[in-house]
Amino acid sequence: MSMSRRLKSLLSESAIRVEKALNQLPVFREENEQTRCCSYSLNAGGKRLRPFFVLQSCAALGGRIEDALPAACSVEMIHTYSLIHDDLPGMDDDDTRRGKPSLHRICGTEKAVFAGDRLLLESFRTLLRANLPESRVKTMLHRLASAAGASFLVGGQFMDMYHPITADRKWTERMIIGKTSAMIRVSMELGSMAAGVSGRELDIISSIGDDTGWLFQLTDDILDVTGTPEEMGKAVSKDAGMGKWNPVNELGVDGAKELACRNAAFISHRLDSLAGDWSVIRELVEYLPERRK
Numbered sequence: 001m002s003m004s005r006r007l008k009s010l011l012s013e014s015a016i017r018v019e020k021a022l023n024q025l026p027v028f029r030e031e032n033e034q035t036r037c038c039s040y041s042l043n044a045g046g047k048r049l050r051p052f053f054v055l056q057s058c059a060a061l062g063g064r065i066e067d068a069l070p071a072a073c074s075v076e077m078i079h080t081y082s083l084i085h086d087d088l089p090g091m092d093d094d095d096t097r098r099g100k101p102s103l104h105r106i107c108g109t110e111k112a113v114f115a116g117d118r119l120l121l122e123s124f125r126t127l128l129r130a131n132l133p134e135s136r137v138k139t140m141l142h143r144l145a146s147a148a149g150a151s152f153l154v155g156g157q158f159m160d161m162y163h164p165i166t167a168d169r170k171w172t173e174r175m176i177i178g179k180t181s182a183m184i185r186v187s188m189e190l191g192s193m194a195a196g197v198s199g200r201e202l203d204i205i206s207s208i209g210d211d212t213g214w215l216f217q218l219t220d221d222i223l224d225v226t227g228t229p230e231e232m233g234k235a236v237s238k239d240a241g242m243g244k245w246n247p248v249n250e251l252g253v254d255g256a257k258e259l260a261c262r263n264a265a266f267i268s269h270r271l272d273s274l275a276g277d278w279s280v281i282r283e284l285v286e287y288l289p290e291r292r293k
Contacts, residue, residue, distance in 0.1 A: 002290070007283050014055055014072075015048040017065075021073050027122055037107045037115035038122075041080050044098045047293075049216075050075040053187035053281065054194075057205070061276040063195025070130040071140060071190035077123035078148050079183060082157070084116040091161060120148070132194060140193050143186055152182035172245040173214075180220075181213025188212070188281075201275065208270050212285060215263045219288050221248045222256050260289035 022028060022042055028035055051072035058068035087094040087102040088109060095105055104112035127144060130137050147153060156178025164171065188209035192202055225248050248256045267285045271278040 003287050004283060007280070007287065010056075010280060011047070011052060011284075014052045017055070017069070018048050018051045018072050018076055019043065021069050022076065025073070025122070025126060027125075033107075033111070034114060034118065037103060037111050038119055040106060041084050041097075041103045041115065042077070042119070044100050046098050048076060050079050050183055050187040052284075053184060053209075053212075054191040056280045056284075057188045057191030058195045059191075060274075060278045060281060061192055061195035061197055063191070067130065067132055068191045068194035070126050071144075071194055072187075074123040074127040074144060075183060075187050075190065077119045077126065078144070078153070081116040081119035081123075082153060082183075084112055084119070086157070088112060091157075123148075127190075130194070136193060136196075140190050143189055143193075147182040147186035152178040154178075156180070156182070167245055169245045169250075176214060176217045177210065180217040181210045184213035184216060185209030204270075204274065208267060208274075211263065211267050211270070215260060215267060215285065215288055218247055218256065218260050218263065219291055221246055222253060222260065223292070224248075225253055257289060264289050 019042075023039075028039055028042070054068050054072040054075055055065050059065060083097055084103050086092050087097055088104055090109075094102055096102060102112075103115060107115070124141060124145070127141055128137065130140070132140075149155070150158075156175050159171070159175040160179055163175070167175075185206055186209070189202060189206050192205050197205065247259060251259060264286050268282050271282045271285070
């Protein structure tokens, strides 16, 4: 299954919209070295998948895209900060990201740390600018901080760095929930909340977001074995031999691909149960098992 022209166009339009909004934020219009470091990573390309989930979740529920745009910018800033820190010599020690030199290779480790810190903090200030009821913005901030914090993103990164000699399936799944699923889940939550959704419906969307994040990580694990550095824009096969459970190691590439297809079908079925028009997100989910980057 190749990506449809519609989905490719919507992803491109969403990325352009988010990039324009990011570059119009007052803090990133400043002319100084710190801002240039932040802008280098923010403008290094990428799929902008998390902001796409924000905007399309809002649209699926009949909300206004403009209301969800600050949240879309916020999740992209947090995602970018996490990549900057992931690439540092003291963490994954990667020299390339999105096909370009990693930020610390351009400006040095110390400035890369500061740039990541700044992006994280600016993400919350950006969400505060959302033109939504104050009580709703407060709840959105709480969910974003939780997803980015010690119980999820940061906690997952810590687990990944300091994994036991033999990390079993249960341990690895908990790490993935933190490091990958949480930010995709909160992207769908924030977009839905921008459209006014709460309560039980939001809980269901949140659960689907977790499943989608797991699927994304599964396809990433497959590409770590089958992909090339040119396709991925980063080093591949780095997870091999690190002692961590991996569905590809357990099931083989073909088995992992079958699992990805089953998971995509399950998520697609769950999306059918939601109010609104989730056809765009459904199409993206069904494409994930076939992605090459």
